[in-house]
Amino acid sequence: MTIESPVLRTAAVGVVVPAHNEHELLVGSLRSVVDAFEEVSPWGATSKLMVVLDACSDDSEDIARELQTVLVRDESLVEMCVVKCRARNVGYARGLGCSALLAQWSRLPPSKIWIATTDADSRVPLNWLAAQVLQHEAGAEHWFGRVEVTDWSEHRHEARLRWQTDYEQESRPIHGASLGFNAAAYLAAGGFKALKTGEDRALHRALINQGGRAHYDSATRVVTSARRRARAPYGFAHALDLVNSSLRLDATS
Numbered sequence: 701m702t703i704e705s706p707v708l709r710t711a712a713v714g715v716v717v718p719a720h721n722e723h724e725l726l727v728g729s730l731r732s733v734v735d736a737f738e739e740v741s742p743w744g745a746t747s748k749l750m751v752v753l754d755a756c757s758d759d760s761e762d763i764a765r766e767l768q769t770v771l772v773r774d775e776s777l778v779e780m781c782v783v784k785c786r787a788r789n790v791g792y793a794r795g796l797g798c799s800a801l802l803a804q805w806s807r808l809p810p811s812k813i814w815i816a817t818t819d820a821d822s823r824v825p826l827n828w829l830a831a832q833v834l835q836h837e838a839g840a841e842h843w844f845g846r847v848e849v850t851d852w853s854e855h856r857h858e859a860r861l862r863w864q865t866d867y868e869q870e871s872r873p874i875h876g877a878s879l880g881f882n883a884a885a886y887l888a889a890g891g892f893k894a895l896k897t898g899e900d901r902a903l904h905r906a907l908i909n910q911g912g913r914a915h916y917d918s919a920t921r922v923v924t925s926a927r928r929r930a931r932a933p934y935g936f937a938h939a940l941d942l943v944n945s946s947l948r949l950d951a952t953s
Contacts, residue, residue: 706744711812716797719820791899795892816880841912845878876900
């Protein structure tokens with residue numbers, strides 16, 4: 701499916717990026733989202749990027765504010781907003797970002813709003829939003845993408861091979877770094893919960909349980925960090941640690 705005229709089902713597209721002390725990777729993440737927005741801008745939907753700074757004590761706010769100023773100066777079609785909280789909880793931060801977007805679009809019916817989320821340590825591909833909007837226009841209520849790692853410098857070569865093999869065998873992995881949803885479906889599902897971990901999978905279950913068409917995209921992949929030091933408990937870094945632990949057990953058995 702291609703779109704050669706303004707979209708009919710999608711009046712607004714928003715992206716939420718939560719960040720906790722991500723000054724080293726944040727600018728790359730936000731720039732990639734802006735580039736993805738530019739791919740869908742000819743289709744006529746309003747575009748907003750919502751950055752949620754959660755208990756940041758580094759230069760993350762300065763970086764976000766600088767890009768915000770640049771987008772205004774360059775008269776970008778992407779409006780960037782920055783909100784702050786001190787929750788130290790990615791589920792809360794994602795939910796806050798979604799609520800802030802919906803508050804700014806209160807005059808639009810939620811069924812015409814598409815919201816996507818990614819992470820501040822990740823870079824989305826150029827077609828990331830286009831792939832989602834195309835599926836929304838075709839009737840999807842929620843969309844789930846995959847991730848990939850390009851920098852394995854903190855891990856053994858065996859860990860890379862084991863992770864890639866195991867990951868490709870997963871039929872429907874869920875990542876907060878690459879998911880999107882119709883706002884009406886999101887609200888009906890109860891939104892993101894301020895869980896200690898797994899807020900993305902919890903939302904996925906709620907969306908699926910209430911029905912509506914889901915699309916699982918295996919081709920559109922977000923590049924994410926493979927760092928050893930986790931920012932969220934039992935998140936992606938934890939999954940990689942499990943791979944490394946299994947390799948150590950294999951070596952001693």
